[in-house]
Amino acid sequence: MPAMPARPPNSPPPWVLAALYFLAATLPIALALMTVGRGAGAFTRAGIAAGIAAFVMLLAQMVTSGRFERLSGRLGIDVTMGFHKWAGPVALAFALAHPFLLVGPPDPDRPNRQARHLAAVLEAPGLADARLALLLLALLVALALLRDRLPFRYEVWRASHGLAALALVAALLWHALSDGRAAGSWGAVFWPAAVALATVPALWVYLRRLAGAGTGWVVEENRPVAERLWQVTLRPAGARPFAFRAGQFAWLAFGRCRVPLCDHPFSIASAPGSGDRLRFLVQEAGDFTGRIGAIPPGTSVAVDAPHGSFSLDRADAGGPVLLVAGGVGIAPILAILGALAERGENRPVRLLYACRDPAFMVPEALWRVDLERLGGRAILLTDSAPDGPGVEQGPMTLDHVRAAMAGLDPARTTAFLCGPGGMMARAADCLEGCGLPPRAIHFERFRYDAQGLSRKDWRRMGAWVALFGSVAGAITLFALA
Ligand SMILES: Cc1cc2nc3c(=O)[nH]c(=O)nc-3n(C[C@H](O)[C@H](O)[C@H](O)COP(=O)(O)OP(=O)(O)OC[C@H]3O[C@@H](n4cnc5c(N)ncnc54)[C@H](O)[C@@H]3O)c2cc1C
Known part of the structure; x- marks a missing residue:
């Protein structure tokens, strides 16, 4: 049966996603400042708001990791990943501002006050969760920005990134629930629900792959077509051909490794109506693709597809x-x-x-x-x-x-x-x-x-700066209100 062309995903337009992002970041701030932050000084309120914004932005990072067609379907994986990459450092900036704002500005009459309070934050046993979260976040951002210069494999980086992100969310949840300023009565329900909403879909991607989703394909042919370029043809061996649009890509995992850490994205080079075979062109570029020519026909392959929005329906x-x-x-x-x-x-x-x-x-x-x-x-x-x-x-x-x-x-x-x-x-x-x-x-x-x-690209990055800037603006307004 030939693969059928698929309908474009019904994902929201970028401005709706931006509005949802802004609302998700600012709504809990408004709730917190109306309850636990009422009566507090402007710096304390700004500190609470910066911490909450950082937490929400980090939760959003779980679903902007490029695996959710409903989100990235219309934007494209590169735009989604670009946003993911820049939202991390911005969340870190908000997270770093959080303790400084809570401590307040320097007081000329009490020159050591600020340093004493910051030292207390660094040492207080009750704030171990906050310190761990800040350390993990700084590490995550630094390792992501330096990724291509790190001396270890991409897969190792990906595994550490995912695990550290989960540990970070756990530490933040603990901090939000144990620190009354973010919790209030609504926080005890809001934060666990927000964490579940963000992490369950991310974990689902991994669990369904571990459970064997996408398996049932084998390499039919693997031959060189140009210098360091291989054409890999897959045939279904139990899998049902799926619908896709010309230009979309698939996550492929060759051999027995089922963990999504082993998969790599490759564009489908064959047209949807050209039969049940899937053709890919793979260039030798690194650890995995450098060995692509050694993959023999008959090797089993897991195909997670279709993904992406680079397709003809945009014409x-x-x-x-x-x-x-x-x-x-x-x-x-x-x-x-x-x-x-x-x-x-x-x-x-x-x-x-x-x-x-x-x-x-x-x-x-x-x-x-x-x-x-x-x-x-x-x-x-x-x-x-x-x-x-x-x-x-x-x-x-x-x-x-x-x-x-x-x-x-x-x-x-x-x-x-x-x-x-x-x-x-x-x-x-x-x-x-x-x-x-x-x-x-x-x-x-x-x-x-x-x-x-x-x-x-620069105009798009300008829009992201405007979005992050509007969250910072909302923090300032809430703090001063
Ligand atoms: C949407 C999309 C479609 C692609 N289509 C094709 C294609 O049709 N043909 C082709 O030859 N290449 C394609 N690539 C690139 C291909 O995925 C990488 O070259 C390959 O994953 C490199 O893996 P490696 O282990 O050989 O290299 P490594 O040495 O591990 O990494 C080299 C670089 O490749 C990127 N990379 C590595 N692994 C992944 C991964 N799992 N996910 C995302 N990026 C990764 C990283 O930027 C990394 O720095 C596509 C990439 C994307 C994002």
């Missing part, structure tokens, strides 16, 4: 489609191209495909037939000396993007970009320069670090 119906791929970023682009060809679409389609070296390019057989069926046109670029006809000198410039856009109506064109961060940022800026509206430019990032930011 203007009937409008032109521009596909921009860099390196292994061609994987989801192949699926989109295949889906367009299967549907027999007659809209204009262009492909801009860039690689550092011709040896890294996938064989033309993987995309040429579909592109020709669509009457589309390709521009191929390589950074090293181009070999063969039709390949131009890279890296990508505005002229290449203009050439790809030639004759297309920018107001109706949708662009799908997947490749190295720097290349996508440049392509996105060039496309905006060609008149494409930012909402018509869609990215799929294979790495969550901020490698190369486009103008669209």
